[in-house]
Amino acid sequence: MKKDIANRDDIILLINTFYEKVKKDQLIGYIFNDVAKVNWEKHMPVMYDFWENVIFFTGTYTGNPMTAHKQLHQKTPLNSEHFQEWIKLFTQTVDGLFEGDKAELTKQRAISIATVMQIKIVHGHEYILS
Numbered sequence: 001m002k003k004d005i006a007n008r009d010d011i012i013l014l015i016n017t018f019y020e021k022v023k024k025d026q027l028i029g030y031i032f033n034d035v036a037k038v039n040w041e042k043h044m045p046v047m048y049d050f051w052e053n054v055i056f057f058t059g060t061y062t063g064n065p066m067t068a069h070k071q072l073h074q075k076t077p078l079n080s081e082h083f084q085e086w087i088k089l090f091t092q093t094v095d096g097l098f099e100g101d102k103a104e105l106t107k108q109r110a111i112s113i114a115t116v117m118q119i120k121i122v123h124g125h126e127y128i129l130s
């Protein structure tokens, strides 16, 4: 049986594994590699903090993901297929490594944040949410 997500080391493993898949992905890899040209050394600690905050409420992340992705959407349009792929890779990564309540919570939070992000970004002006 797999273990559950229990601490920051588990989050680091999860996020490292996820972005290894993302970078190689046919559908969304180019957005990170070619459009945003992500500085991974800078980006990864931000993502560990973000997910640690989402899962364990540590208060370590203070950024604004919505702004970051709105800016990205102006450089290259993000669509529903991109978000579906992101969710698929994230869910597969969690399931490949962990199981338990925190693992379930992590997938649910990822899906709900991705859904809100997609509504705001892809469908933008039709919604009052901002």
Ligand code: HEM
Pocket: 028, 031, 032, 036, 037, 038, 039, 043, 046, 047, 050, 063, 064, 065, 068, 069, 072, 078, 082, 083, 086, 109, 110, 113, 114, 117
């Ligand atoms: C199609 C889906 C997505 C794409 C293509 C995407 C791409 C990106 C890119 C290129 C960055 C900027 C990295 C950098 O240069 O610093 C970024 C940042 C980030 N992304 Fe995403 N993303 C997606 C979905 C999501 C989702 C669903 C979440 C959360 C559940 C998320 C969370 C974040 C966070 C927290 C940051 C850091 C923002 C900051 O600088 O504080 N992303 N994303």
